[in-house]
Amino acid sequence: MLPEQAGHDVPAEPRPDGAFPPPDDPTAAAAPADSAIARLYGEPLTRMPNDLYIPPDALEVFLDAFEGPLDLLLYLIRKQNFNILDIPMAQVTLQYLKYVEQIRQRNLELAAEYLLMAAMLIEIKSRMLLPKRHDDLVEDVGDPRAELVRRLLEYEQIKVAAAGIGALPQEGRDFVRPQLFVEQGLAPALPDVDPWDLQRAWLDVIRRAKLTQHHRIGRQELSVREHMTAILRTLQSQRFIEFSELFAGQHTVPIVVVHFVAMLELAKETLIEITQAEPFAPIYVRLAYSPA
Structure with a gap:
């Protein structure tokens, strides 16, 4: 049976340039629902609208999500197998600034926290470039990276512990607690009491009775x-x-x-x-x- 005999119109053929004819083009007709490219409010959509506008930021794909500056910094160090006790500040700072520049262009409020860490990295890098002073009056402050390394190690321990807790089975996410409805009868179910239960109850009464004993002191005259x-x-x-x-x-x-x-x-x-x-x-x- 031909499409015209079935009561359906023949779908419009694309033009040589790959575009579909405009909506007022008589050659553009509805196609079967199984050939629709999308559905709009339940209706099949067989061709792309000519006035469709997709904003540039409508779709963003994040390959790596970071929970903060320390998370990003730890990711850069671990990804390149750097020794966390001997961080190459020049390379890490440049890579960190590139990422901060990307998020600064999109969300300035989110970048504020990362900019603070970037300033700290630049300060550490600058202090490492300064020559060491051999002066007895000036106390040697040690490695400028020590405080940063301490914070990174503590953050990594907390992150590993949180991942371990998150991997534990969680009710509602990994399993569901079974529930069974039991219809109870009108007659009350009395518990079974054996002689041992009665003996334990009696011993408990005796124990509490001893706690409330009264000691009477009598007077006796002796010469x-x-x-x-x-x-x-x-x-x-x-x-x-x-x-x-x-x-x-x-x-x-x-x-x-x-x-x-x-x-x-x-x-x-x-x-x-x-x-x-x-x-x-x-x-x-x-x-x-x-x-x-």
Whole structure:
């Protein structure tokens, strides 16, 4: 079937100079949608408009994107395998200025930060060209590139660390957390409690109960004189008695303390003697010797 019979017009043929006829040219007709070079608002476009204007800056291709002056400077050094501890300032400065000149012509606000680094590079280059002064009164400041090298090394470490963090899997970018809808019933699901859970709960209650215990202090009246009399009565029936045997039958700490104080009072009044045959030997208590 011919195009005329199908209800379609024959597409216009280009002229010998390669241009399409103008829109009012009767030879320019609509072509099938499958031969359109583009679509404008959903309609197929079969030829380029004669009044189409494309601005020079409409399409820009950036082969290398830099996040700042240090990033550009580090790129120039690493690309040419320069030693970062011995930077050839002349070559690096010239290459840096060429790039800054390109971005200055397009975006002056973006170039301001790069121009500051360019001034720093020129200053370092100028200081390296100056002859060194051998004067004891003037302190040697060292290599002018030292501060720049320090900043470059720190920036490179941060950049490598950021790249490592960026390479980690990220939710929403590298993987999606699965979600599953579970229809819950009306009957509440009670948890399973085993004897071990009950035992742990009971031990926790006991532990908290011990923290709230109250200590009651009672008052007990004890007489030192009575204990002194008891010690003398015990020594009258025995010639010697070991120190620890004096405290036999004393069951509480307060009574033991009062009994010991009573023994010291008797020794102070020279009514008893506390003897020991040799170091670390048993200690004996006896009545004081009194001549007849």
